[in-house]
Amino acid sequence: MSARRILSCILLPAYLSSCTSWQVQSVSPEQVVWEEQPSQIRVTTTGHSDVILKAPRLSGDTLIGLGPRNASWVGSEYAVSDNGLMLAIPLTHISHVSLKKPDVVAPLIGLAAAFGFLLLICSEGDCVELCSDGTC
Numbered sequence: 498m499s500a501r502r503i504l505s506c507i508l509l510p511a512y513l514s515s516c517t518s519w520q521v522q523s524v525s526p527e528q529v530v531w532e533e534q535p536s537q538i539r540v541t542t543t544g545h546s547d548v549i550l551k552a553p554r555l556s557g558d559t560l561i562g563l564g565p566r567n568a569s570w571v572g573s574e575y576a577v578s579d580n581g582l583m584l585a586i587p588l589t590h591i592s593h594v595s596l597k598k599p600d601v602v603a604p605l606i607g608l609a610a611a612f613g614f615l616l617l618i619c620s621e622g623d624c625v626e627l628c629s630d631g632t633c
Contacts, residue, residue, distance in 0.1 A: 517600055518597070519539050519597055519598075520595055521595045522593065522595060526594045529596065530553055530560065537551045537552075537562075537597065538550050538553045538560075538562065538594050538595070539594065539595040540560065540586055541592045542590050543591070543592050544590070545592070548564055548584065548586075549564070550562025550563060551564075556585070558588050560585070561583065561584070561586075564582060
């Protein structure tokens with residue numbers, strides 16, 4: 498196996514460290530917006546619709562943010578401004594909110610897999626010395 502392939506297997510987990518996932522928050526939407534001040538938030542309504550709002554903010558008892566341009570899914574529980582982007586969702590219509598957070602498990606699995614792969618290669622005698630030609 499070439500040194501380039503071995504290096505690729507080692508660097509793969511570094512790319513996995515940027516993995517994120519939506520994580521449901523256990524506190525109220527108001528508390529999430531005030532404390533976290535997220536750049537975007539995924540809202541799940543009581544009608545089981547999901548929408549991602551950018552730049553979310555509170556206005557009274559309503560969560561306001563920039564939604565997708567194609568607001569054709571918007572029903573009676575939403576208000577849409579003239580430009581079709583600003584969405585206002587009453588807090589009483591929100592089931593829960595989620596924030597994008599780093600996923601810790603995926604990079605750990607990637608590191609373990611890369612390490613196991615290298616151990617497997619080296620245990621079979623195919624281990625390549627990275628400096629075998631003296632150019633290190």
